[in-house]
Amino acid sequence: MSRKWESHRQALMRAARKRGVSEQPPDGFEHRVLTRLRQLDVPVAPVWTWWDGLMRGAWVSLGLSLVVAGVVWIGDPNGTMLLHEPDLESVLLAGLEEAELYASEWHP
Amino acid sequence: MGPTAQSHSARLLPTGAHASIDLARAVGTADGKGANLEPTDGELVQAARNGDLTAFEALMHRHGGRVFAMARRYGGSESDAEDLAQEIWIKAYQKLSGYRAAAPFEHWLMRVAVRTCYDQLRARRRNRELNFTDLSPEEQDWLRTWVTSNAEPGFRDVGMAAEVVHRLLDQMKPADRLVLSLLELEDRPVKEVAALTGWSVATVKVRAFRARGRMRRLLARWLERFPREGL
The missing domain is CATH 1.10.10.10 (Winged helix-like DNA-binding domain superfamily/Winged helix DNA-binding domain)
Known part of the structure; x- marks a missing residue:
């Protein structure tokens, strides 16, 4: 049943496709569009400007990061400041130790 | 470039478009070699982005046919189709900055056209009363x-x-x-x-x-x- 309707539908579409659509714009069409553009004073959307700004911002951020990294490296060339940073294991063990201490205080 | 090609080019470009884009290219060399009267779509887009409406008019001359055919398919009456085609070109102008020269301008333009037609169909469906149009x-x-x-x-x-x-x-x-x-x-x-x-x-x-x-x-x-x- 559905196949029959599909063949009818296809025949209809094939026939409709044979009627071409004119590509000829009406006289003065371009002129009307330009007049409307002038009247509306349509700005070109600033997508490119936005993208340009974003890229410039990215370069500035990269430059600042490099400067900050350079300053840190000059101030501490051996990275000793980083050596004193507690690692994850120490932080976790310290937490557990603290919890044990509290537990022993409450339940001696 | 022969006289036929030149007249074709002159038909495609509105007056003043050459001058605003690249006068040297438009004039060409004295012996006629190397003269290229038709700026590329990319050049026209660049000029239109800078506010040169004659360059945009040249783009409309060049690609208007396909846009209008699409508008006629979705626009209903002839006046609806003209409104729709106008809408497509205004959107294209507004979004020109989004065009990347990596793909042909026509592809980009047709995407804008399809999107505008789709929006128009949705708007028409939202606004219209429920009327089941019967066949005569x-x-x-x-x-x-x-x-x-x-x-x-x-x-x-x-x-x-x-x-x-x-x-x-x-x-x-x-x-x-x-x-x-x-x-x-x-x-x-x-x-x-x-x-x-x-x-x-x-x-x-x-x-x-x-x-x-x-x-x-x-x-x-x-x-x-x-x-x-x-x-």
Whole structure:
């Protein structure tokens, strides 16, 4: 049943496709569009400007990061400041130790 | 460049467009070699981005035909089609900065056109009252006899079929109408439809499958009003 309707539908579409659509714009069409553009004073959307700004911002951020990294490296060339940073294991063990201490205080 | 090509170029470009884009190129060399009167789409876009409306007019001259054909398919009446074509060009102008020269300008423009037509179809569907447009008695009669005869469509049949298809598509959801028009009336491949609509290839196939089903049911509903043997 559905196949029959599909063949009818296809025949209809094939026939409709044979009627071409004119590509000829009406006289003065371009002129009307330009007049409307002038009247509306349509700005070109600033997508490119936005993208340009974003890229410039990215370069500035990269430059600042490099400067900050350079300053840190000059101030501490051996990275000793980083050596004193507690690692994850120490932080976790310290937490557990603290919890044990509290537990022993409450339940001696 | 021969006189024919030059006159063709002169027809494509509005007065003043050459001068505003690149006078040296327009003039060419004294012996006529190397003269290239037609700026590329990319150059025209660049000039239009800088506010040169004559360059934009040249783009409209160059690609206006295809845009207008699309507007006529989705616009309904001739005045609706002109409004729609205007809308497409205004959107294209506003979005010019989004055009990347990596793809041909025409592809980008057709994507803008399809998107605008789709928005228009959705807006029209939202705003219109629910009116089920029936076929005229003449169209009903033609549909009944033509569909059962399986005959090759003649000149009159083509016109009537286009009218009936237009009525059928008018009853359908905008996405269904768009996908069927692009695939079956404009005869575009699935990949191109996907590129034009921004949908994935799988989405296009699924939508087309469902749209065909809905169109079949609509057609059946119309034809079953006239029960006859063989239908």
